[in-house]
Amino acid sequence: MRKLIVAPFIIFLVFSVGTTAVVADGYGWGFKKNTEHEVPEIGSYQQMLNKYNAYYADLSGEKNIYLTFDNGYEQGYTDSILDVLEKTDVPATFFVTGQYVESEPELVQRMVEEGHIIGNHSYHHPDFSVISKKSMKKELETLEDAVAEVSDQEELKYLRPPRGMFNEQTLEWANELGYIHIFWSLAFVDWETNKQKGWEYAFDEVMKQIHPGAIVLLHTVSEDNAKGLEQMISELKDQGYSFKSLDDLVLRDKLPKVIYGY
Numbered sequence: 398m399r400k401l402i403v404a405p406f407i408i409f410l411v412f413s414v415g416t417t418a419v420v421a422d423g424y425g426w427g428f429k430k431n432t433e434h435e436v437p438e439i440g441s442y443q444q445m446l447n448k449y450n451a452y453y454a455d456l457s458g459e460k461n462i463y464l465t466f467d468n469g470y471e472q473g474y475t476d477s478i479l480d481v482l483e484k485t486d487v488p489a490t491f492f493v494t495g496q497y498v499e500s501e502p503e504l505v506q507r508m509v510e511e512g513h514i515i516g517n518h519s520y521h522h523p524d525f526s527v528i529s530k531k532s533m534k535k536e537l538e539t540l541e542d543a544v545a546e547v548s549d550q551e552e553l554k555y556l557r558p559p560r561g562m563f564n565e566q567t568l569e570w571a572n573e574l575g576y577i578h579i580f581w582s583l584a585f586v587d588w589e590t591n592k593q594k595g596w597e598y599a600f601d602e603v604m605k606q607i608h609p610g611a612i613v614l615l616h617t618v619s620e621d622n623a624k625g626l627e628q629m630i631s632e633l634k635d636q637g638y639s640f641k642s643l644d645d646l647v648l649r650d651k652l653p654k655v656i657y658g659y
Contacts, residue, residue: 423526426453426561426580434608437582449568451578452646455610461641462633463612464489465581467518467557468497472590474623475504479511481627485634488642489513490579491617492557495520495540502547509548514643516555516579517541525558525567533570555579555643579643581614583607588616596625603629607638 428437436454439446446453455461464482468475468491482489491508493515498505508515519525520539523532541553556576558567563578571578585602599621603613615622630640 423524423562423564423567426558426563428453428582430606431608432605436608436610445565445568446578446580449565449572449578451568451571451580452612452643453580454582454608454612455641455646457649458609460609460636460638461646462607462610462638463641463643463646464615465516465557465579465612465643466491466615466617468493468501468617469518469522470496470618471501471504472618472620474620475501475617476507477623478617478626479504479507479513481623481630482513483511485627485630485640487630487640490516490555490643492516492518492555492579493540493544494518494522494559495543496522498540498543498547505544506548509550514555515544515548515550515553516557516643517553517576518557519559522559524560524562525570526562526564530570533567534574537574537576577647579612581612583611584614587619587622590618590620593620596621596628599625600628600632604632607633607636609638 424442426442428439431437436456439453445451455463464487466478466489481487491505491513493505505515517537517540519536520543521536523536525533525536528536537553537556544550544553554575554577556571557579561580568578583603583606585599585606587599587602599619617623633640
């Protein structure tokens with residue numbers, strides 16, 4: 398059974414493992430949620446991700462967590478989220494759009510100054526699977542320029558495709574343009590600003606789906622996330638999880654593999 402969930406900044410296509418669903422000319426990122434605290438399986442998507450060095454989770458089995466936030470507009474909660482990250486010494490990646498950078502330059506600057514990574518979520522948030530390589534390049538470079546104007550981050554290297562839409566061509570183009578696709582293995586409906594359910598909802602959703610190597614997708618427009626983040630972090634640390642940055646994940650995978658006995 399397939400379920401299409403449409404949100405302001407993301408489209409999930411949740412599918413049974415082994416099936417592949419096509420939306421327009423692309424695929425909608427998704428998976429069957431796993432509540433057994435294991436990395437969700439993604440069927441035929443895995444081969445594509447491997448080919449183009451894209452990530453949706455850390456598959457090492459280590460109890461690492463990678464916090465990522467999508468920022469398309471500001472609802473007044475990002476400052477408090479940054480306060481919690483600073484207090485708990487937890488790194489994060491913020492995938493921003495052009496609208497966000499132009500409207501909230503001080504927040505983008507604060508993210509960088511406090512050691513977080515800015516990721517590229519495109520300037521205008523189009524579906525990459527239905528535009529040309531030239532248009533995709535312009536979307537990414539325009540966002541790069543906007544970030545460079547308001548912060549000291551020297552380069553953007555991680556890409557979260559708008560609406561979760563992709564195909565093999567966009568994965569290849571991203572590599573050619575110097576980008577690594579970052580999908581996710583844990584998410585829930587947190588973006589409906591007029592339907593917030595209390596911080597316990599966000600906390601419970603994360604605890605229910607958490608697994609070693611999780612790349613967690615959250616939205617900073619969520620009051621639930623802002624109020625529940627410190628509790629999430631505290632509980633996950635108590636459970637033995639460590640919070641890492643995407644740089645840690647990618648750098649580790651680039652290190653030479655040592656085979657003992659040779």
